[in-house]
Amino acid sequence: MKTAKTKALLLANIGQLVTLRAASGVSGPRRGVQLNELAIVEDGAVLCLGGNIVSVGTTKDALGDPWIRKQRKRITEIDCTGKVVIPGFVDSHTHPVFVRPRLVDFEKRIEGASYEQIAAEGGGIRSSLEGVRNSAKAVLKQKVLAVLRDMAAHGSTTVEAKSGYGLTLESELKSLESIREAASLWPGTVVSTLLGAHVVPKEFQGRSQNYVEIVCREMIPRAARRNLAQFVDVFCDKGAFTPEETEQIFAAADEHKVPVRAHMGQLSETALEPFFRFNPVSFDHMDHVSDVDVTQLAKLDTVATLVPGANYFLGLKKYPNARRLIDAGVPVALATDYNPGTSPTVSMPMAMSLACTQLRMTPAEAICAATINGAWALRLADRKGSIEPGKDADLAVFDVQDYREIPYWYGTNRCQTTVLNGIVTTRE
Numbered sequence: 108m109k110t111a112k113t114k115a116l117l118l119a120n121i122g123q124l125v126t127l128r129a130a131s132g133v134s135g136p137r138r139g140v141q142l143n144e145l146a147i148v149e150d151g152a153v154l155c156l157g158g159n160i161v162s163v164g165t166t167k168d169a170l171g172d173p174w175i176r177k178q179r180k181r182i183t184e185i186d187c188t189g190k191v192v193i194p195g196f197v198d199s200h201t202h203p204v205f206v207r208p209r210l211v212d213f214e215k216r217i218e219g220a221s222y223e224q225i226a227a228e229g230g231g232i233r234s235s236l237e238g239v240r241n242s243a244k245a246v247l248k249q250k251v252l253a254v255l256r257d258m259a260a261h262g263s264t265t266v267e268a269k270s271g272y273g274l275t276l277e278s279e280l281k282s283l284e285s286i287r288e289a290a291s292l293w294p295g296t297v298v299s300t301l302l303g304a305h306v307v308p309k310e311f312q313g314r315s316q317n318y319v320e321i322v323c324r325e326m327i328p329r330a331a332r333r334n335l336a337q338f339v340d341v342f343c344d345k346g347a348f349t350p351e352e353t354e355q356i357f358a359a360a361d362e363h364k365v366p367v368r369a370h371m372g373q374l375s376e377t378a379l380e381p382f383f384r385f386n387p388v389s390f391d392h393m394d395h396v397s398d399v400d401v402t403q404l405a406k407l408d409t410v411a412t413l414v415p416g417a418n419y420f421l422g423l424k425k426y427p428n429a430r431r432l433i434d435a436g437v438p439v440a441l442a443t444d445y446n447p448g449t450s451p452t453v454s455m456p457m458a459m460s461l462a463c464t465q466l467r468m469t470p471a472e473a474i475c476a477a478t479i480n481g482a483w484a485l486r487l488a489d490r491k492g493s494i495e496p497g498k499d500a501d502l503a504v505f506d507v508q509d510y511r512e513i514p515y516w517y518g519t520n521r522c523q524t525t526v527l528n529g530i531v532t533t534r535e
C-alpha cells in the first residue's frame with residue numbers, strides 16, 4: 108500500500124466515470140427508479156484540489172482547460188484508461204472495536220445452532236466483551252486502524268464505526284476514544300456511533316432497566332459532552348432491547364442533541380411508528396417490516412440500511428426484501444455490518460454482490476445504495492457519496508471496464524486506487 112499527498116490531482120481517461128450526480132429536481136436520498144440513475148461520463152476526468160472535487164467532465168474538456176494546461180506539470184495525474192471510477196463507498200454500518208474473531212460461534216453454527224442458541228450458551232455479542240474490557244486503548248486503536256486501512260483497500264472512504272463490545276461506561280468510552288484515535292491516523296472520514304445498547308450484559312440480566320439507566324444517564328451524556336459520538340444506536344429486537352427501552356434511549360439521545368439510528372427487524376418485526384418522532388437517520392437490517400411501516404418509510408428520509416453480509420454469514424436462506432422496499436419508494440442503503448459474529452467482511456463490493464444475487468437489486472441500485480444513500484444514512488450527503496464539484500475528493504478506481512463488474516467478480520478485490528479526502532492510496 109502506497110500513500111501520497113497531493114495538492115492538485117487529475118484522474119483522466121476514465122473509461123466509465125460513475126458520478127451519481129442527482130438529476131434535476133431530485134433531492135433527498137435516492138428512491139425507486141432514481142437508484143438506477145448513475146450519471147456516467149465516458150472518457151471522464153475529475154480534478155481535485157486540496158481535498159475537494161473542483162471539476163468533473165470529459166478528459167477532452169479537462170485537457171482543454173487553460174488552468175489545467177498551465178499547471179499540468181504540478182498536477183499529479185492518474186491515468187484511468189480502461190477503468191471505472193466511482194465515488195468512494197460510504198460504509199454506514201460497522202462494528203470494528205473488538206479483539207478476536209468468534210470461531211467457536213462459527214463452528215457451532217455450522218453444526219446447526221441458531222443465533223439465539225449461541226447467545227444463550229455464552230457465545231454471541233457477550234463473548235466479545237471480555238476482550239474489549241481487558242484491552243488497552245492503544246490495542247483497540249491498532250485493531251480499528253488496521254480495519255480502516257483494509258476497508259480503504261476495498262474502496263471505502265467513509266466509515267461509520269460503532270462501539271458496543273464493552274458495555275460498561277468506561278469500556279464504551281474507551282472504544283469511542285479508540286475509534287477517534289484511529290480515525291486521526293487514517294485519511295478517510297470516520298463517523299462514530301455509541302452502541303451502549305447492543306445487548307444487556309450478563310451482570311444486568313433480569314434487570315435490564317438498570318442497564319438502560321446507565322446508557323441514558325451516564326454513557327449518552329458523557330459521550331455527548333466530549334463529542335465522542337455523532338449518533339446513538341440501539342439493537343431493538345428479541346433478546347436485545349424492547350421497543351419501550353429503545354424509546355427511552357432515543358429520548359435521552361434527543362435530550363443531548365445526538366441523532367439516532369437503530370438495528371431493527373433483524374430477528375423479528377417491531378412496529379416502527381413510535382420511533383418516527385425521533386427522526387431516526389436509519390433503520391438497519393430490516394429483514395422483518397410490516398406493510399404499514401414500509402408505506403410510512405417511503406414518505407420519510409429515514410434510510411433502510413440493508414446488510415446482506417449478515418444473512419450470508421449466518422447461513423440464512425432468507426434475505427431482506429429489497430425489491431419490496433425499493434418499489435415502495437423507501438430509500439435503501441447497503442453496508443458491510445463488519446463485526447466478529449455475523450459479518451466479518453470489510454468488502455463493500457461483496458455486500459453489493461450479495462445485494463445483486465440474493466436481494467435482486469440491479470448493479471446500479473447496489474452502487475447507489477453503497478455510496479450516496481450511505482452518505483444520507485450518515486447525514487453527510489452534502490459532502491460525500493457522489494462525484495460533483497464542491498464535494499470531498501473521495502474516489503475509488505476499479506480495474507474493470509464496466510461498473511457491473513464490481514459486484515460480478517465476487518470474492519476478489521478489483522479496487523486498485525482509493526482517493527480519501529484527496530489523499531491517494533494505491534495497492535502494489
Ligand SMILES: [Zn+2]
Pocket residue numbers: 200202370444446
Ligand atoms: Zn450491526
